[in-house]
Each structure stands twice: as structure tokens, then as C-alpha cells.
Amino acid sequence: MAEALGLEPVEGPPDPDGADCVKCGRCCHHGPSTVHLLDVDEERVLSRPGGEALLARLTILDDRPPGWRFVRNTGHRCAALDVSTPGLYPCSLYDVRPDDCRIVEPGSPACLEARRLGHLGTSVRFTRERAF
Numbered sequence: 591m592a593e594a595l596g597l598e599p600v601e602g603p604p605d606p607d608g609a610d611c612v613k614c615g616r617c618c619h620h621g622p623s624t625v626h627l628l629d630v631d632e633e634r635v636l637s638r639p640g641g642e643a644l645l646a647r648l649t650i651l652d653d654r655p656p657g658w659r660f661v662r663n664t665g666h667r668c669a670a671l672d673v674s675t676p677g678l679y680p681c682s683l684y685d686v687r688p689d690d691c692r693i694v695e696p697g698s699p700a701c702l703e704a705r706r707l708g709h710l711g712t713s714v715r716f717t718r719e720r721a722f
């Protein structure tokens with residue numbers, strides 16, 4: 591049987607302060623090459639003790655130009671998601687998570703879509719508006 595793309599949808603709006611996030615985790619369910627790391631993201635991970643090993647274990651360099659570094663996937667979820675406790679979805683990288691993840695705030699378009707679908711989709715922009 592094919593692995594489900596994500597989790598069950600979640601009804602209702604999330605707590606704006608993120609109190610629902612660990613029990614939700616829908617936005618951390620997505621396809622490969624979704625969360626990318628720029629230099630600032632890499633530096634943040636490297637600033638953590640054991641950061642180099644963490645970067646090697648949880649991220650991968652895309653061999654296609656321009657050679658982005660992405661968070662690895664485990665099936666249809668981010669490999670950094672800690673699924674050791676059933677029903678809870680904490681991020682094992684939370685303190686040094688990439689900016690892509692910081693943009694998906696509770697109640698943002700991507701958050702609401704992830705809750706509606708049970709995984710992060712592609713029909714809404716989840717990047718910051720750019721001034722250029």
C-alpha cells in the first residue's frame with residue numbers, strides 16, 4: 591500500500607501563538623526538496639554543538655544547478671521531525687530551523703492549507719513577499 595501523503599486534516603483555526611503546533615505537525619509533512627537552506631540557515635545549524643554532523647545527517651545538496659541545500663525527507667515528512675512519540679510532532683531542529691520553516695507561522699496561508707490537506711501543499715505561496 592502506498593504511504594499516505596500526510597496526516598488527517600485538522601479542523602478549525604490554530605492557536606495563533608503556536609500552542610497547537612506540536613500536536614499538529616502538518617506543515618512538516620511535505621515532498622522532498624521543499625525546505626531549502628541559505629547560508630544564514632547553514633550557519634545557524636553549524637552554530638549548534640554537533641552542527642556539522644547535524645547538517646550532514648539532515649540535509650542534502652541538490653546536484654542540479656544552482657545546488658541548493660535542502661532538508662532531507664523521510665517519505666512524505668521532513669527528516670528533522672521527531673516522530674518518536676505517537677501523536678506528537680516536535681521539530682528536532684527547532685532552535686536552528688531554517689527561515690523557510692519560520693515563515694510558516696500559525697494561521698499563515700501555508701499553515702491553514704497544511705491543516706486543510708494534512709500536509710504542506712503547493713497552492714499557496716509560503717515565501718515572504720519580496721520587494722523586488
Ligand code: SF4
Pocket residue numbers: 604605608610611612614615616617618694695696697700701702704705
Ligand atoms: S500547520 Fe500550522 S498549526 Fe500545524 S504545525 Fe504548522 S504552523 Fe503549527
Ligand code: SF4
Pocket residue numbers: 617618625661668669670671672680681682683684687688691
Ligand atoms: S526543519 Fe523542523 S520545522 Fe522545518 S519542516 Fe523540518 S521538522 Fe518542520
